[in-house]
Amino acid sequence: MSEQPLTKADITKIIVDNYSKNAFVALCGIEFQDISCGTAVLTMKVDSSKHTNMYSVVHGGALAALADTALGTACASTGARIVTIDYSINFLKNIKAGDTAKSVARVLQRGHKVIVVEVNTYDSHDILLTKLQGTAYVIGSFENIPEKW
Numbered sequence: 156m157s158e159q160p161l162t163k164a165d166i167t168k169i170i171v172d173n174y175s176k177n178a179f180v181a182l183c184g185i186e187f188q189d190i191s192c193g194t195a196v197l198t199m200k201v202d203s204s205k206h207t208n209m210y211s212v213v214h215g216g217a218l219a220a221l222a223d224t225a226l227g228t229a230c231a232s233t234g235a236r237i238v239t240i241d242y243s244i245n246f247l248k249n250i251k252a253g254d255t256a257k258s259v260a261r262v263l264q265r266g267h268k269v270i271v272v273e274v275n276t277y278d279s280h281d282i283l284l285t286k287l288q289g290t291a292y293v294i295g296s297f298e299n300i301p302e303k304w
Contacts, residue, residue, distance in 0.1 A: 163191065166300050170231045173297075174224075183217065185224050192304045193262040195228035197221060203252035212249040218256060219244055222274040222287040225260035230270050233262060234300035235293045237270060242289030250278045265302065268293050 161169075167190045174180050174187070182205070189196040199221045201207065206217040223239055230237040250256055260274040274287040 161299060161301075161304070163304075166190065166232065166304065169297060169299060170228060173231065174228070179220070180224055183220050183224075185221055187228065188257070190228060190232050192232055193229060193265070195225050195232060195260045196257060197225045197228060197260075198255050198257045200255045201250055201252050207252050212251055213256065215244075215246055218246070218250075218276055218285050219287070221256055222258045222260075222276050222285060223289070225258035225274050225276075226272045226287070226289045226291060229260035229262050229272050229274075230265075230291050230293075231297060231300070233265050233270070234297050234302050235265070235270060235291070236295035236297060237291035237293055240290050240292045242287050244285055244287040246285055248278070248282055248284050250284055255279050256284060263288075266293075 171187050185197055185199050188198055201213050206213050208214045256276055258274050258276045262272050264271040270291045272289050276285040
């Protein structure tokens with residue numbers, strides 16, 4: 156008897172369960188909105204008690220953390236366990252406390268050892284906040300998640 160292929164819901168659960176062990180993701184309040192093969196959409200409500208700087212807008216590091224987590228999630232959606240080895244991020248606009256930032260990640264190239272990903276982050280009005288392009292190094296795989304689905 157052959158096994159049934161995993162559904163999108165199954166794969167999403169595997170990835171979200173894996174990230175539930177990441178204390179930093181929990182501290183940031185990052186939430187997983189949608190995961191498809193090679194893409195991920197994550198959000199983070201900007202909390203003035205942990206995400207803002209002295210000007211009452213989000214600290215760039217908070218937006219970078221959201222985008223980097225989206226990068227890793229997009230890679231995981233192709234079955235790859237990764238570590239980020241490089242990224243470049245452009246900060247275009249800022250966002251105030253109380254608003255929600257949304258990072259949309261897309262795998263551009265998936266190799267056996269290196270994956271290139273782009274991530275755009277938006278505010279709740281779909282205004283572009285950041286553009287990130289990053290490189291991840293594949294350190295293993297999620298046995299149950301195929302590279303393409």
